[in-house]
Amino acid sequence: MERDSQLELYSEVAARLKEAHTKVRELQVPEGVRTALTRKLMVVTAATKHDLPGAARRLDQLMKDLDEGRFPEGD
Numbered sequence: 001m002e003r004d005s006q007l008e009l010y011s012e013v014a015a016r017l018k019e020a021h022t023k024v025r026e027l028q029v030p031e032g033v034r035t036a037l038t039r040k041l042m043v044v045t046a047a048t049k050h051d052l053p054g055a056a057r058r059l060d061q062l063m064k065d066l067d068e069g070r071f072p073e074g075d
Contacts, residue, residue: 006052013048013056017041020059023066036072037062 024037040062047055065071 009052009056010048013052013059016056016059016063017045017048020044020063020066023063027066027071029071033071033073037066040072 020041021038024034024041027034027037029037044055044058044062047058
C-alpha cells in the first residue's frame with residue numbers, strides 16, 4: 001500500500017513539474033531570471049530521486065512564489 005502512495009506522489013510531482021516548466025517558459029521575465037528559475041526546477045527534479053516528499057514541498061513553495069510574482073534575481 002505504501003508503494004502505491006509513493007507512486008501516486010511521484011506521478012503528481014511529475015505532472016506539477018511539467019506544469020512548472022511550462023509556466024517558467026511562458027513568463028515574461030529577463031533571461032537571467034528564467035535561468036535561475038530553471039535551475040530551481042532542475043534541483044527539485046533531481047531531489048525527487050532521493051527525497052520525494054521534500055521535493056514535493058520545494059515544488060509547492062516554488063509554485064507559490066511563481067503565482068505570487070516572487071522571482072529570484074537573475075545573473
